[in-house]
Structure formats: structure tokens, C-alpha cells
Amino acid sequence: GAGAGAGAGRRPGGRRRTRSNGREARGQLLKSAPPLEVGYHSFKDVAEIHSFRTSLLSWYDKSKRDLPWRRLVTTVSDLNKRAYSVWVSEIMLQQTQVATVIDYYNKWMQRWSTLQDLSKATLEEVNEMWSGLGYYSRGRRLHEGAQKVVSEFKGEMPKSAEELQKLLPGVGRYTAGAVASIAFGQVTGVVDGNVIRVLSRTRGIGADSTSPAVTEALWLLANTLVDPARPGDFNQAMMELGATVCTPKAPLCPECPAQPHCRAYRRVGFIHTLNLMS
Template identity: 50%
Template sequence: MGNPSTALGKRKSTRPIILSSDEEGTNKARKNEDSNSTFKDATLRKSHRVSSEKRFTKLARLNSVNDVLTGRSKTSRPLHSIALHSAASLLLLRDHLLAWYDKVKNIRGMPWRKDYDSRLSGEAQSQRAYEVLVSEIMLQQTQITTVIPYYNRWMDAFPTVKALSKATIEDVNQRWKGLGYYSRAARLLAAAQKVVEELDGRFPHTAASMEKQLPGVGRYTAGAVCSIVFNERSPAVDGNVQRLLSRLLAIHAPLKGSNAKAPLEAIWKAAYDLVAGTDRAGAFNQALIELGSTVCKPTNPTCGACPLIQGCTAYQLSEGIVVERAEKDTDIEDLCTMCEPFPDTSSVVTRYPMKIEKKKAREESCAVSVIKYRTNQDRWFLLIRRPEKGL
């Protein structure tokens, strides 16, 4: 059978162990201490693991963001921080832009382009405002080379805002003939009549008041006129500046349509931040327009000639340069919600601004009746003026 004590020693005893009150308290304390120690160790391990995971996730997210933005990743959704679209990196380059503009401003021979002069009288300022307003409205939808001869002939016919205000719509349309979009001429006439008849021949000095008071004058035109003529620090964002800033800030979002509000406001805010810190507001706005028109072109931009290349986010990303501002997307609240996925993995400056799929032109059918009266010497046609709105 063997030794009974040895056999019993290998067997678990079912006999209850009775402890004194002192021993029981000591054991409970020891168990609590062991439990607390285990909890602390587990908490530290968890904290270390979470901290490591955060660091790894942050690093992975940063690498992923820059891989996506520089085209090294096949992921087409450009997740990044809203800080990527800040104009802060451009603020120190404003003097570079103005120095570049001073060298090129007279190359294209625009007769309306003159330096700001603070010594002009109120009457002379209004004359300058009239000249700039005419040029800006003519330049809508029309190339500069086409506008210059039309502008010169217009100023010969209507040299002052008062002279224009006395003209008829037939006179105005005759001088406008060939420029197209005749509604622009009608708006210009209406604005001149408002200035002469209600504003004592003087143009408003601020963009907000000009946009509010003059018919046919929008946000861009008001900002351009008031910055150029009155040196008001108001932004002027036309199509060229939209394209330029969308690249400088790497904004890949629609600039037209129902989803364009947020990206356009971001561009206008950047334009305001840039012009707000300069003493040459008009020259600065014209420099942005000139740069977008001649250097940062829709296709084949000449990036090497750009005075803002050091602050251009699109150029940096196209060259595979990591943009440190993308690292700030540590919180979900900081992520950009404007930008749309890229259509491919290529990384080029011209992917900005976002390409918009053009809608097919609407086709309509209509019947036209031509009434002609003919004599031996002449032919006469019956004409009816088109409505103010609609087709």
C-alpha cells in the first residue's frame, strides 16, 4: 500500500482551514495588494500599448496621406488635414510676387493698367474707377488681345461715366458689337446711370458698397475696382485666381455647382488673408491675376518661372515632397471635408483645380418667321426686340 502519509500528501485535503481573525485580515490585505499590483501592471501595459498604437497610427496616417497626395499610393481618396489648405506658407512670398509683377505689368500693353496714385482728387478717382470698371466688364469671357481695341474705341465714344450715362442702349450696343454677351453692355450702362443720377458722379470706395449699389457689379468686379483705384484691401478672385489658388493650396474640389460653396469660400478667404497684409492691394490683386493668366495656365504651366513656387503645395506634392502640414490630421475634426477623390494615381500640378464633367448642351427646336418687304430700291425686314430675360 505504501506510506499512508505519502499517499495523503499527494491528495488534496477537503478539510476546511480555519484562520484566526488576524491571519484572515493579513491574507485579505495580501490579496488586495496582489490584485492592485496586477491591475497597475495591466493598466501600464494597456497604456503603453495604446500610446504605441497612437504613435503607429499617426505615423501610418501621415505616410498614407502623403503617399496619396504625392501619387505614390493607389488609394484615390486624399485624406488630409484642413491645414494643408492654409495660405500661411505664402505670406512671406508676397514681396516676391510684387517684384515679379513690377517687371511684367507693362508687357501686354493694357491701356487701363496704371499704378495707384493716392494724390488723385475725388473726381480723378471716379474717372479711374470708370476706366477700370469698363475694362473688367469687357474682360469677362473675352481675351485681353480682343478687348484692347474695343476698350480704346469705347473710351473715344464714352470718355467719362457722365457721357456713358447719356447714351442709349442702341448706342452702347453699336460700340459693343463683336464682343458678344450684350447683357454686359446693358449692365455697364445701368451702372453708369446709377452713379451719375443717384451717387453724384462718384463711385463707391469699398467693395461691399459697390457690389450693393451698382447693378451688374459682382464680388470680383467690386474687389478689383476698389483695390486698384482706392487701394482697399479687398480680394479679387476671377477664374485665373481660382485656378492659381486651387494649386497653391492643393484644393481638389469642384469650383462650380452645388458643392462649390466651401472650396470657393476657402479660396476667397486665402485671397483675403494674402491681400490684407500688403500696402499695394491693387497691384497685388493684379499680380495674382497676371500670374494665373500667363504662368499658372490651365495646361502646360511654367512652374519654373513662378515667384510663388516655394509655397505651392500642388508643386511640392507633384515632386513627391512630404508636406508637413498633413501631419496635423491627428483629430477627425481637423480632416478636410472639401476635397474629392483623385480620378487617377498620377501626381501633376494640372490635376488642380478639379475637372468638372461638362453637361451636354440642351437642344431645343423653334420656329422662326421672317417677314420681308421689298421695293425696287430697298429690302425691309420686320424685327422684334428680344425679351430682357430668357431666349
């Protein structure tokens, strides 16, 4: 009994583990924590941005979901039809899950495959087709927008994010950026809930994303990151990452292509190490 008691709390070398030792180790680790360098919430140089783009697009090319509006954009050369398709999908997705939207989108495009077709529909027909999706004003604004493009712009969709937002009813900054980048290849970023989460975690941004100053900072960051060679794919990759990997709860960090650039991931690992030493 005496021998067992004498050995308790000792390491193989005979040193007793004490609370003070644990505190000292924890203190040393805290001292070794990297300071927040200048530009902590942005990307430090072109090389880091390039690495982020390459990793994200490589992941997207292998892992993206097969969605009908994505297929149409890659198979149709008519830019107006591509823009119309993205516009319809983005408006439907505003307050509705992807799984629900797919069926509605397919039925909508089968009935009104072009802006011209939609412009000739009645509001009653549009509301009937929209039935079950909710937020009927979305369908009404799509209808109004199609009529405006046909009557005022000779059927030609505005091609820049700035014009899309200014000229089309119900098209905000995000939808305008999505249509302009995906359909027309404009080098502009997009910021939605998924992108906010990805940017906030990768760059350690803890501020309220609804405040105007933070919103502008996130848009600036998105516009800095967007890949000039593949702006539409890059924006869809950011949204896809937030929807499928960098989720609000239980994110799949081991599968994330942004992990090497993620401040939140490093911070969680650091805190985990601290907790082990407590």
C-alpha cells in the same frame, strides 16, 4: 558570352538590381512623404504670407503686361475716372480675351472717357460700340450703372466692394473687389478663374471650386493673402500669374514666383521621383 550574361542586371558593386529592391525604395520614399500638416490648405504663418506677397509683387513689377487700363490707373489722379476705367475693363474682360478687349476698350474710352459721358449716350450707341464683343447685356448694364451713379450718387462711384456690388447693376463680387482694390485701394481680395487655379495649386486644394463652401474658403484665402500696402497690384498680380504662367495646361512652373509655396509643384516632383523608382 558567359561573361556578358553573368554581368547582366548587376550594379558595379556586384549587387543585382531586383524588383523587390525597387519596391523597398519606393516604400521608403512613401514613408518619408511629409504628412498633411494642420493648415495644409492655408498659409502657416505671417512670414510665409509675407514671402508669398513679396515674391509675387516682385515678379509682377518686372513681368506684367502693358495694358491700357493699367496705364490709366497709374497716370490719372481722379478716383472716379480710375474706378470707371477699371469697371469698363473688368466688364469687357468677363467673357472675352485680353487681346480682343484692348481695341474695344480704347475705342470706348476715347468716345466716353467719363461716367458722365456714358450716361448721356443712348442704348443704341452703346450697343453699336459693343458690337462684336457679344453678351450685349454687359454693355447695357454698364450704361445703366453710369446713369445711376450720375443721377443717384451725384457722379461719385461707390468706394467699397460691398457698396459696388449692392448698388451697381451687373457688378458681382469679383468685379466689385477688383474696382475697390485697384481704383480705391481697399484691402480686399478677388477670386476669378485665374485666381482659383493659383490658389488651388499653391495650397493643394482639389475640391470642387464651384461648391459654396469651397468658394467661401477661396475668398477667405484671397482676403488673407492680399497685400495691405498694394492691394490692387497684388490682385492684378494673382490674375496675371494665372493668365500667363499658372495656365490650365502646361504651366510654366520654372518661371513661377509662387513655386516655393506650391503644394502641387512639390507633389508632382514627388510623384515623378516615385515613377523613376518604379
